[in-house]
Amino acid sequence: MTTPIMLSVAGSDPSGGAGIQADLKTATALGVYGAAVLTSLTAQNTHGVTGIHPVPADFVADQLTAVLEDLAVGAIKIGMLATPEIAAAVADVLRTRPRPAIVLDPVMVATSGDRLVTPEVTEVIKEALLPLCTVITPNLPETAALLGNLAPHSPDEMEAAAVALRDLGCAALIKGGHLQPESPEPVDGKPSVRRPDQDAMSVDVLADDSGITHYSAPRIDTTNTHGTGCTLSSAIASGLARGADLRTAVGAAKDYLTGALRAGAQLGIGSGNGPVDHLWRNR
Numbered sequence: 001m002t003t004p005i006m007l008s009v010a011g012s013d014p015s016g017g018a019g020i021q022a023d024l025k026t027a028t029a030l031g032v033y034g035a036a037v038l039t040s041l042t043a044q045n046t047h048g049v050t051g052i053h054p055v056p057a058d059f060v061a062d063q064l065t066a067v068l069e070d071l072a073v074g075a076i077k078i079g080m081l082a083t084p085e086i087a088a089a090v091a092d093v094l095r096t097r098p099r100p101a102i103v104l105d106p107v108m109v110a111t112s113g114d115r116l117v118t119p120e121v122t123e124v125i126k127e128a129l130l131p132l133c134t135v136i137t138p139n140l141p142e143t144a145a146l147l148g149n150l151a152p153h154s155p156d157e158m159e160a161a162a163v164a165l166r167d168l169g170c171a172a173l174i175k176g177g178h179l180q181p182e183s184p185e186p187v188d189g190k191p192s193v194r195r196p197d198q199d200a201m202s203v204d205v206l207a208d209d210s211g212i213t214h215y216s217a218p219r220i221d222t223t224n225t226h227g228t229g230c231t232l233s234s235a236i237a238s239g240l241a242r243g244a245d246l247r248t249a250v251g252a253a254k255d256y257l258t259g260a261l262r263a264g265a266q267l268g269i270g271s272g273n274g275p276v277d278h279l280w281r282n283r
């Protein structure tokens with residue numbers, strides 16, 4: 001039997017909902033062996049980030065080299081890269097050896113609004129890392145930072161941004177979690193009675209070599225969204241490690257995340273923005 005392996009290159013979230021911890025739970029829940037290269041320790045919980053302790057860049061490279069020299073990694077997920085030196089060190093290791101599929105989550109700011117990486121990281125991601133990757137998965141503010149533009153405000157603008165990012169060197173999945181649900185149109189000058197979030201969908205837009213694909217799921221009314229981006233990207237990498245093509249892996253990852261968001265509302269971990277329930281399919 002060949003065991004599929006997903007390697008996460010990311011930061012640690014000691015509260016367990018995001019970063020390496022979310023990635024390993026996701027891989028395990030999806031039947032994939034999870035390995036992990038730590039790029040940073042953070043002190044954080046469901047309320048926010050109170051400290052960041054980056055791992056020295058050459059030691060991140062040492063960890064990555066050690067894993068890739070031994071394990072038959074089927075896909076890599078890259079998350080928080082706290083400094084430009086760490087981002088460059090990861091790119092240097094990946095550039096010089098055979099690469100599996102790579103999912104790049106260009107983490108910049110946590111759900112709490114706290115910055116996780118220095119602004120200079122964006123340029124290294126764009127110039128050195130993105131061209132080595134299979135797909136990049138920015139949210140709307142990250143898309144704006146990468147393109148030096150305003151954040152997309154609609155699925156049409158997300159399509160245009162996804163194509164612009166794809167032209168920089170890899171497929172792009174723009175996540176629409178931050179898109180405000182449209183307010184109902186007034187009928188005959190009177191406001192509609194439809195609740196603003198009823199029927200709202202959470203839409204992500206993929207641009208790859210074959211064109212544009214929309215991934216749409218019901219928007220869950222929850223504040224437990226800590227780690228959604230990490231969970232989605234590691235679920236995509238887990239699917240790729242199992243041999244799925246990119247479009248299939250993204251669709252399966254979105255289904256897994258939507259279930260985890262729905263079940264997370266009952267999980268009750270922490271008193272801030274809690275995590276999603278990675279084990280929802282096993283309960």
Ligand SMILES: Nc1ncnc2c1ncn2[C@@H]1O[C@H](COP(=O)(O)OP(=O)(O)OP(=O)(O)O)[C@@H](O)[C@H]1O
Pocket residue numbers: 109110111138139140175176177178202203204217218219220221222225226227228229230232254257258261
């Ligand atoms: N309330 C919600 N209901 C359903 N899906 C959601 C909701 N919020 C976010 N998502 C989905 O979660 C994934 C992550 O989206 P988002 O745009 O929030 O990324 P992110 O900002 O990187 O995540 P994070 O909150 O971890 O920082 C996307 O697939 C998005 O569509």
Ligand SMILES: Cc1ncc(COP(=O)(O)O)c(N)n1
Pocket residue numbers: 010011012013018019020042079080107109110111112116225226227228229230
């Ligand atoms: C170590 C680490 N990596 C990534 C995130 C982003 O996740 P979120 O935006 O959901 O808090 C995080 N909070 N911590």
